Amino acid sequence: MKPFAFVFAVAGLVAAVCYMRPGPASSAPPRDMLSREPLAPLQDGSENDSEAENAATADAQRLVVLKQNQQALKALEEQRYEDAVGLWRLALEQNPEDPMLRQNLSRGLGRWAAKESALGHHQMALDLLQEAEQVDADQGMPAYWSARVLLRLGKRAQAREVLQKALQQFPQQVGLLRLSAELAVVEGDMALAVAQMEQALTLAPDSESLRQRLQQLRAEEEMFRTFLTDSTSHFESRFDSQDAQMVQWIPELQRDLEDAWADVVQTLGIQPEHRILVLWLDPERYQGQAPDWSSGLYDGRVRIVVGDYPAEQETIRFTLRHELTHAALHTLGTPVPTWLHEGMAQIAEGRQVEMAREELRSRLPLRIQPEDLDANWTAWEDRDKVAQAYFYAMVFCDWLKQNYGPGVLINLFQNLRGMAWEDAWERTFGEDFVSVEGRYRRSWEKE
C-alpha cells in the first residue's frame, strides 16, 4: 500500500476516495473545507487605547466609531456573530464611507457565513457572503468562500461564475486562481487548470505545494493529449484514442457506467446536478496516479482502471458503483463521515451483508472505536483493523435500515442537505448518534 499522503497530493477539490481490490475499499474522511483555512484578520482601528483617546479629542464621532468597532470585535471573538455584524452595520450606517468598518463588516459576515456553512445552513452562508461582497469585495475573499460553499453543494456552474467574476476584478489573487484551477481539473479543462496554476505560482513563487500541484497537472495535461471525451446522459467519459482496445471497449463501459449510476441514484436518493468526469485508464497510467492496491479512485473525477475488460467486467461494475457512491455523497453539502461513505459504497456495490456480518464475526473482538468511525482508514497499517472497519460500516448501514425502516438513510441524506451532521442525524433517528451507534456496538460486544 502506498502512503496515503500520495493520494492527497493527487486530490484537488475533494479528498481522494479509493476502491481497494480484492479486499475492502477505503476512503479519506470528508473534511469541512471551510474550517481548514485561516481567515483574514480584522482591524481594531487603533494600535492602543491611548490612540483611541487621542482620536476622541480630535473627533468625538470617531471615538464612537472606534468604540463600536471594539465592541463588535469583542462580540466576534466570543463568537456572537450576529451581535458583531449588527454593531458594524449600525456603525457603517452612520459612517458609510469608512473603509475599516466596511472591511471589518465584510470579514465579520464571512466568519458568520463559515459558521453557518459548518452547521449545514448553506443558503444562509451564501446570503451572508453576498452581503459581505456588497459591503467590501475585500480582494475577492467573499467570492472565494461563496465558490467553496457552492462547490460543497455540487453547484459547479455557479461556482465557476462566481470565480470568473472575482478573477476579473482581482486577477492577482492566488487563492482564487488556485480554486479556479482545481475546478477546471474536475471540469476536465486541463489547459485552463495548468494556465491558472502557472499564474498562481508566478505570484507565489515560494509555494512548494503550488509547484508540486502544477507538476502533476502538467503531467496530466500531457497524458490527455491523445485522449478523447465522449458524453453520455450523466457523464463525460475520457479515454486514450490511440489505445485500440480501450476504444473498442468504451461503448460497453459507458453502458456499465450509466447502469451503475441508475442503481446508485436509487440507492441513495441523491441526484447531483453536475456531470461527472470519468477517466478510463490502462493499468500503467492508472498506477501513476493512484495507490497500487486500488482499482478506482474519486478525487472530483472518477478514475477507473481497465486492464482486460471482458475478463474484469464484474469487478469494474462493482468499482463503478462504489466510486459513484462517493461522488454522489460528496454533493450533499454537509460532509459525511467515513463509515457512512464506505458502508453505502459497499451496499451500492451489491455486497452481501450476510457475508460482511460473518466476516466481522470471524474477526471479533471488535477493535473499531467510536473515534475510528470518521478516521482516515487508508492510513492504518493494520489491515485486519481496516477490514473490520469496512465490515462494521456496511453492517451498521444495514442495521439502521432493519431498525428504522428501509428508507431511513435516504431520509438522512435529504436532511443533510440543509443541516449540520448532528442535527440531521437527530432529525432522522430521534436521538443522537452516540446513543444509536452505542446500541449497534453493544449488539457486537454481546456476540
Ligand SMILES: [Zn+2]
Ligand atoms: Zn471507498
